Amino acid sequence: MDWNDRFAASGVGRPGPPSVLVGREDVVPTTGRALDVACGRGTVAVWLAARGLAVDAIDAAAAGLALGRELADAEGVSVRWIEADLDDGLPVGPAYDVVVCQRFRDPLLYPAFAGLLAPGGLLVMTVLSTVGDTGGRFRAAPGELRAAFDHLDVLVDEEGDGEAHLVARLR
Numbered sequence: 001m002d003w004n005d006r007f008a009a010s011g012v013g014r015p016g017p018p019s020v021l022v023g024r025e026d027v028v029p030t031t032g033r034a035l036d037v038a039c040g041r042g043t044v045a046v047w048l049a050a051r052g053l054a055v056d057a058i059d060a061a062a063a064g065l066a067l068g069r070e071l072a073d074a075e076g077v078s079v080r081w082i083e084a085d086l087d088d089g090l091p092v093g094p095a096y097d098v099v100v101c102q103r104f105r106d107p108l109l110y111p112a113f114a115g116l117l118a119p120g121g122l123l124v125m126t127v128l129s130t131v132g133d134t135g136g137r138f139r140a141a142p143g144e145l146r147a148a149f150d151h152l153d154v155l156v157d158e159e160g161d162g163e164a165h166l167v168a169r170l171r
């Protein structure tokens with residue numbers, strides 16, 4: 001089933017922080033610019049906007065973006081929704097204070113993620129991992145995120161239960 005079909009079969013979500021930041025929400029600034037890459041139904045994007053950030057949110061699935069728009073309207077916040085294929089790369093433009101990418105993995109984009117950060121900017125990543133799982137071609141090998149972003153100040157580096165999480169700041 002493709003993502004548009006999945007979103008068409010699901011309802012509007014609820015705003016919430018990236019899962020790795022539950023209980024750590026204070027690391028996210030309340031001003032500045034944020035980007036949510038592969039935003040899906042936009043639940044994180046809307047949470048970031050409600051926190052006070054100016055948010056851009058990208059996904060290829062129009063049905064997910066439509067649910068995001070509905071959620072943003074219900075919450076009374078504004079998000080710039082961008083329908084784009086990440087196979088064509090990340091957007092070029094002003095730097096972001098927060099970049100989130102949760103449960104979408106493309107190691108070819110890792111250098112571009114770091115390049116999008118403003119000084120002091122926060123990167124929040126969650127990908128599927130082979131750690132604590134049987135494996136598969138979409139999953140990160142152990143240490144993949146740490147190796148890719150070791151030049152940042154790493155605040156959180158966790159792997160287990162089939163997911164890898166990294167939270168890091170550009171110096």
Ligand SMILES: C[S@@+](CC[C@H](N)C(=O)[O-])C[C@H]1O[C@@H](n2cnc3c(N)ncnc32)[C@H](O)[C@@H]1O
Nearest residue numbers: 003038039040059060061085086087102103104
């Ligand atoms: C597992 S969902 C994660 C959604 C959201 N980040 C979350 O955590 O709820 C993966 C998302 O990646 C998007 N996606 C997959 N391949 C993509 C591509 N090449 N370009 C843009 N979005 C893509 C899908 O449309 C889907 O919304």
